[in-house]
Amino acid sequence: MHTAAPVPAASAGGPAPDWAERTATLLEAVRARGPLVHCITNTVVQNVTANVLLALGASAAMVDVVTEAGPFARVADALLVNTGTPHAEPRAAALEAAVAAVEAGTPWVLDPVAVGSLPVRTALARDLLALHPTVLRGNASEVLAVLGASAGGRGVDSTVGTDDARHAAQDASDGRRVAAVAVSGPVDLLVAPGIGAVRVANGTELLTRITGGGCALGAVVAAFTAVSPGDAGAAAVAATAVHTIAAELAAREAGGPGTFQPLFLDRLASLSPEDVVREARITVEAPAVAA
Amino acid sequence: MHTAAPVPAASAGGPAPDWAERTATLLEAVRARGPLVHCITNTVVQNVTANVLLALGASAAMVDVVTEAGPFARVADALLVNTGTPHAEPRAAALEAAVAAVEAGTPWVLDPVAVGSLPVRTALARDLLALHPTVLRGNASEVLAVLGASAGGRGVDSTVGTDDARHAAQDASDGRRVAAVAVSGPVDLLVAPGIGAVRVANGTELLTRITGGGCALGAVVAAFTAVSPGDAGAAAVAATAVHTIAAELAAREAGGPGTFQPLFLDRLASLSPEDVVREARITVEAPAVAA
Amino acid sequence: MHTAAPVPAASAGGPAPDWAERTATLLEAVRARGPLVHCITNTVVQNVTANVLLALGASAAMVDVVTEAGPFARVADALLVNTGTPHAEPRAAALEAAVAAVEAGTPWVLDPVAVGSLPVRTALARDLLALHPTVLRGNASEVLAVLGASAGGRGVDSTVGTDDARHAAQDASDGRRVAAVAVSGPVDLLVAPGIGAVRVANGTELLTRITGGGCALGAVVAAFTAVSPGDAGAAAVAATAVHTIAAELAAREAGGPGTFQPLFLDRLASLSPEDVVREARITVEAPAVAA
Numbered sequence: 001m002h003t004a005a006p007v008p009a010a011s012a013g014g015p016a017p018d019w020a021e022r023t024a025t026l027l028e029a030v031r032a033r034g035p036l037v038h039c040i041t042n043t044v045v046q047n048v049t050a051n052v053l054l055a056l057g058a059s060a061a062m063v064d065v066v067t068e069a070g071p072f073a074r075v076a077d078a079l080l081v082n083t084g085t086p087h088a089e090p091r092a093a094a095l096e097a098a099v100a101a102v103e104a105g106t107p108w109v110l111d112p113v114a115v116g117s118l119p120v121r122t123a124l125a126r127d128l129l130a131l132h133p134t135v136l137r138g139n140a141s142e143v144l145a146v147l148g149a150s151a152g153g154r155g156v157d158s159t160v161g162t163d164d165a166r167h168a169a170q171d172a173s174d175g176r177r178v179a180a181v182a183v184s185g186p187v188d189l190l191v192a193p194g195i196g197a198v199r200v201a202n203g204t205e206l207l208t209r210i211t212g213g214g215c216a217l218g219a220v221v222a223a224f225t226a227v228s229p230g231d232a233g234a235a236a237v238a239a240t241a242v243h244t245i246a247a248e249l250a251a252r253e254a255g256g257p258g259t260f261q262p263l264f265l266d267r268l269a270s271l272s273p274e275d276v277v278r279e280a281r282i283t284v285e286a287p288a289v290a291a
Numbered sequence: 292m293h294t295a296a297p298v299p300a301a302s303a304g305g306p307a308p309d310w311a312e313r314t315a316t317l318l319e320a321v322r323a324r325g326p327l328v329h330c331i332t333n334t335v336v337q338n339v340t341a342n343v344l345l346a347l348g349a350s351a352a353m354v355d356v357v358t359e360a361g362p363f364a365r366v367a368d369a370l371l372v373n374t375g376t377p378h379a380e381p382r383a384a385a386l387e388a389a390v391a392a393v394e395a396g397t398p399w400v401l402d403p404v405a406v407g408s409l410p411v412r413t414a415l416a417r418d419l420l421a422l423h424p425t426v427l428r429g430n431a432s433e434v435l436a437v438l439g440a441s442a443g444g445r446g447v448d449s450t451v452g453t454d455d456a457r458h459a460a461q462d463a464s465d466g467r468r469v470a471a472v473a474v475s476g477p478v479d480l481l482v483a484p485g486i487g488a489v490r491v492a493n494g495t496e497l498l499t500r501i502t503g504g505g506c507a508l509g510a511v512v513a514a515f516t517a518v519s520p521g522d523a524g525a526a527a528v529a530a531t532a533v534h535t536i537a538a539e540l541a542a543r544e545a546g547g548p549g550t551f552q553p554l555f556l557d558r559l560a561s562l563s564p565e566d567v568v569r570e571a572r573i574t575v576e577a578p579a580v581a582a
Numbered sequence: 583m584h585t586a587a588p589v590p591a592a593s594a595g596g597p598a599p600d601w602a603e604r605t606a607t608l609l610e611a612v613r614a615r616g617p618l619v620h621c622i623t624n625t626v627v628q629n630v631t632a633n634v635l636l637a638l639g640a641s642a643a644m645v646d647v648v649t650e651a652g653p654f655a656r657v658a659d660a661l662l663v664n665t666g667t668p669h670a671e672p673r674a675a676a677l678e679a680a681v682a683a684v685e686a687g688t689p690w691v692l693d694p695v696a697v698g699s700l701p702v703r704t705a706l707a708r709d710l711l712a713l714h715p716t717v718l719r720g721n722a723s724e725v726l727a728v729l730g731a732s733a734g735g736r737g738v739d740s741t742v743g744t745d746d747a748r749h750a751a752q753d754a755s756d757g758r759r760v761a762a763v764a765v766s767g768p769v770d771l772l773v774a775p776g777i778g779a780v781r782v783a784n785g786t787e788l789l790t791r792i793t794g795g796g797c798a799l800g801a802v803v804a805a806f807t808a809v810s811p812g813d814a815g816a817a818a819v820a821a822t823a824v825h826t827i828a829a830e831l832a833a834r835e836a837g838g839p840g841t842f843q844p845l846f847l848d849r850l851a852s853l854s855p856e857d858v859v860r861e862a863r864i865t866v867e868a869p870a871v872a873a
Contacts, residue, residue, distance in 0.1 A: 063405075265550075362700070
């Protein structure tokens with residue numbers, strides 16, 4: 001469904017300023033189009049997720065009841081499914097929406113929050129993964145756990161490093177289980193066929209001192225997939241860069257995790273293409289050669 | 292149940308400074324009484340809704356389980372029912388609460404979020420409308436859809452203008468389906484028998500860049516109905532003016548949609564009668580003469 | 583399960599600077615350990631509760647579905663159960679979690695929000711109380727109602743004073759129904775065997791002008807129980823002092839209830855042991871002598 005779009009030439013290990021330019025272009029596309037992002041996400045972060053999407057210039061709708069979720073996923077520009085509070089009703093709605101998204105060609109993001117030892121969300125996330133999300137986003141523990149490569153962390157915090165998830169992510173995207181994988185951490189790792197492994201070194205520790213810093217990124221990735229058809233890797237890189245650059249700029253003004261949050265939304269709303277190009281710290285490696 | 296209270300003389304099409312004075316008086320009444328507003332609202336905006344009510348000087352209680360909702364609606368000073376995330380349990384609680392509110396004479400507001408093509412909330416909103424809410428509040432798409440006049444928008448944003456809903460709103464209030472209708476938009480439109488069509492031109496575009504800007508207004512309208520018995524139109528006008536003036540003042544200081552939110556709550560809490568009189572941009576038309 | 587730890591000498595009625603020092607020490611212990619607090623709490627305050635825990639230096643996980651809640655309560659460092667929005671699924675999860683916490687020795691806090699005349703949460707809170715929470719935290723109305731001493735308030739605000747709950751709290755902790763009771767009010771009252779009645783006079787009226795001011799304190803108490811094994815009274819005192827001192831410092835800078843919230847999180851994150859010692863207004867009475 002997602003055909004390959006041109007990707008920038010990748011210079012192994014070095015700086016890749018073309019990704020910064022591309023991120024700036026995709027940010028402008030999000031603002032121009034204002035994609036409607038259908039979110040089925042946990043109740044802890046619904047509010048901040050909607051506010052992040054609105055600040056970005058997208059729209060948000062939390063439609064998580066059965067018989068509404070499927071039809072809505074068909075008309076939305078993108079879908080986010082997050083497993084954070086997997087009650088029975090949104091669980092069924094999540095599967096209904098994902099099936100409809102796949103049928104309608106709506107790009108969608110799976111965010112397997114706290115998957116691993118917790119049985120309900122782990123079963124749900126694996127059922128969702130079997131439907132081939134456009135992007136899988138999580139921390140390293142979550143990504144490894146949903147891909148079946150480890151038992152996951154305790155709670156929502158990762159117990160392994162981003163690079164520990166690299167091979168599992170590469171295998172998943174090479175094998176077309178997903179079109180791209182976004183592994184969040186101190187340096188974010190984005191993996192997709194054609195782009196190899198891209199690293200975004202922007203961000204701030206304050207993103208881990210608020211709830212929803214990662215969950216909202218899942219929604220931002222969804223918004224970017226709506227303006228990057230057929231190139232989930234580019235959407236994942238651009239979304240991650242925009243999210244973490246805005247956070248980094250907000251952190252410079254913030255007095256702590258509390259004032260960071262409104263400033264982060266302000267910076268998301270005001271972030272200019274020039275800001276992106278100036279601040280982005282994106283590096284790219286050539287795709288690993290298969291043995 | 293709601294008998295007519297005196298309404299100010301309406302001068303067709305011209306400025307109506309008496310509405311500003313009346314709004315200031317009702318604001319002081321809300322603060323003096325501190326009405327307890329029973330909210331059955333969507334999980335995305337529960338927090339901001341409660342905070343808006345508390346900043347205003349009212350109290351909030353989110354009682355949305357069956358067997359609690361009905362008895363609570365009887366003792367609360369006002370009730371808000373919002374259809375934003377219509378899960379089975381709060382859906383049943385909403386109907387239980389509305390029936391109890393009608394029986395007990397508790398004024399109540401229906402906010403038909405995203406009603407139209409989404410079947411669960413649309414059926415729920417129509418069942419609730421059949422119970423004759425005191426005030427119906429929504430954007431033009433939602434108001435038209437719940438009144439059966441159109442299919443509604445896509446998601447939570449209106450696809451038609453405020454004035455497109457004027458005749459449907461007038462018909463609904465003239466026919467006593469509701470006591471008043473509040474149509475939110477760049478200029479808000481308030482319609483009720485006796486007051487004709489009142490327009491409030493305050494506000495800020497930032498209210499559309501945060502989640503809950505409209506949903507919280509539904510709760511503010513509910514709070515004002517508690518101090519304006521028998522005059523739902525006055526409650527709708529005053530609530531809309533207070534909400535949008537506070538937002539407008541906050542927007543002057545805000546650096547974006549993030550810092551706007553705490554400043555909005557501060558301005559709601561500190562808004563003086565003088566601020567209201569100075570800032571209000573309220574105009575009124577004579578009631579349309581029936582054919 | 584909770585054996586008595588040394589408590590500071592209590593001087594009847596006078597100032598007790600040792601409690602300020604002890605609070606500072608426990609705050610540092612929370613930050614050093616970063617306890618994972620399992621929260622089953624109402625949907626209105628999930629976000630602010632998580633943010634308060636993160637600002638404090640703890641971790642939060644909202645695991646409120648059946649079959650996940652029990653196992654998670656065994657591995658978490660502490661558990662909070664709050665009855666604010668008692669839907670069927672989190673209700674069952676709350677009981678599952680509490681039983682598991684008791685079996686595993688995980689300290690846990692019961693916050694009986696709005697218990698009294700509302701039947702679902704009142705039955706739930708009494709079932710939970712029968713499992714002997716480590717700490718019972720609420721306002722005076724809620725504490726009296728769950729202990730069977732009164733019918734409770736209307737909604738979430740207390741209709742009686744803190745001291746009205748003193749004897750019921752003393753009886754409950756003396757009789758080992760709970761290890762400690764935290765009664766919130768303008769002056770907070772903490773009661774446990776060995777510490778007598780401790781009063782914390784810090785805080786700000788702004789804590790009552792935002793939603794979750796009390797609910798989040800329940801989570802903070804849970805975090806402190808994780809670093810104060812066997813001494814629930816000390817955890818309750820220290821958590822209350824830290825929470826209310828941070829709030830008091832934030833209120834000095836805030837322009838209203840809106841800007842208070844981010845500043846409160848900033849102050850929680852930056853609060854130093856010196857701040858605690860300088861600002862704490864804690865007094866202690868000798869335990870009442872049994873007749």
